[in-house]
Amino acid sequence: xxxxxxxxxxxxxxxxxxxxxxxxxxxxxxxxxxxxxxxxxxxxxxxxxxxxxxxxxxxxxxxxxxxxxxxxxxxxxxxxxxxxxxxxxxxxxxxxxxxxxxxxxxxxxxxxxxxxxxxxxxxxxxxxxxxxxxxxxxxxxxxxxxxxxxxxxxxxxxxxxxxxxxxxxxxxxxxxxxxxxxxxxxxxxxxxxxxxxxxxxxxxxxxxxxxxxxxxxxxx
Amino acid sequence: xxxxxxxxxxxxxxxxxxxxxxxxxxxxxxxxxxxxxxxxxxxxxxxxxxxxxxxxxxxxxxxxxxxxxxxxxxxxxxxxxxxxxxxxxxxxxxxxxxxx
Numbered sequence: 001x002x003x004x005x006x007x008x009x010x011x012x013x014x015x016x017x018x019x020x021x022x023x024x025x026x027x028x029x030x031x032x033x034x035x036x037x038x039x040x041x042x043x044x045x046x047x048x049x050x051x052x053x054x055x056x057x058x059x060x061x062x063x064x065x066x067x068x069x070x071x072x073x074x075x076x077x078x079x080x081x082x083x084x085x086x087x088x089x090x091x092x093x094x095x096x097x098x099x100x101x102x103x104x105x106x107x108x109x110x111x112x113x114x115x116x117x118x119x120x121x122x123x124x125x126x127x128x129x130x131x132x133x134x135x136x137x138x139x140x141x142x143x144x145x146x147x148x149x150x151x152x153x154x155x156x157x158x159x160x161x162x163x164x165x166x167x168x169x170x171x172x173x174x175x176x177x178x179x180x181x182x183x184x185x186x187x188x189x190x191x192x193x194x195x196x197x198x199x200x201x202x203x204x205x206x207x208x209x210x211x212x213x214x215x216x217x218x219x220x
Numbered sequence: 221x222x223x224x225x226x227x228x229x230x231x232x233x234x235x236x237x238x239x240x241x242x243x244x245x246x247x248x249x250x251x252x253x254x255x256x257x258x259x260x261x262x263x264x265x266x267x268x269x270x271x272x273x274x275x276x277x278x279x280x281x282x283x284x285x286x287x288x289x290x291x292x293x294x295x296x297x298x299x300x301x302x303x304x305x306x307x308x309x310x311x312x313x314x315x316x317x318x319x320x
Binding site: 022025040043044047048050056057061067073077078080081082085088089090100102160166167171172173175176180189192193197198200204205208213215 | 280
């Protein structure tokens with residue numbers, strides 16, 4: 001039973017890792033098209049290791065925004081990982097150096113895999129194998145995507161500059177099933193476009209973030 | 221400057237993850253934080269989609285990228301896998317640029 005469960009977890013973890021590896025190919029390509037070097041692209045996947053934040057960082061720079069506006073957007077998108085850590089803390093009970101290692105692996109996929117188990121030992125196993133598998137293939141996929149795109153004479157001919165909005169839409173779609181997030185998404189898009197002609201690139205996103213925070217913490 | 225911003229952003233993203241595993245549980249259980257944090261990715265991703273599709277620098281524009289986003293939206297509605305959605309968007313922009 002235990003063996004079978006672990007085998008099933010390992011199989012699922014590898015499946016998710018292959019899918020995120022393919023996603024990393026597109027990240028590598030989009031990042032190099034946005035003007036980042038191969039080393040910068042790979043550093044993002046190694047050090048930041050949280051997909052939406054990485055796409056946002058290169059997306060803002062690709063649109064002509066300041067790298068600091070990109071950094072702020074990436075950090076804001078990463079805040080959800082703190083809530084994942086909160087849920088995982090009791091399950092993992094990682095102390096000392098293990099906690100520092102575990103932290104880097106706290107992302108959407110590892111959280112989903114860990115909290116789906118009934119036994120704490122299986123949750124921990126799911127977290128670590130999913131994290132290790134995704135980290136490996138995410139970085140490998142990034143490197144391959146970056147190298148392949150670097151070899152192209154003009155990536156824009158292939159429409160790679162139109163890829164980030166498509167990628168963001170695919171990331172966003174599963175979160176839009178309820179009415180409040182859908183209304184929030186439409187309002188945010190409209191607000192960003194209204195602000196765009198009046199402020200430097202990247203800043204419309206920060207205005208949106210401030211308004212969302214004010215909306216979220218308002219007294220009710 | 222890109223390197224500095226990159227390293228700072230990576231450090232902040234790591235600090236956020238570490239904080240989740242380390243902070244007292246009651247801090248992150250505050251209902252205002254529980255409510256606000258899930259809304260941030262939704263709003264920021266939507267704003268990113270809008271600004272990257274309909275702008276060039278500080279100007280609002282309507283070009284082949286809008287059509288690319290439309291095709292990507294159809295792919296999402298048809299529950300296409302992630303890479304298919306991205307490839308459909310990119311291919312639409314590339315083909316329209318060739319045709320126009």
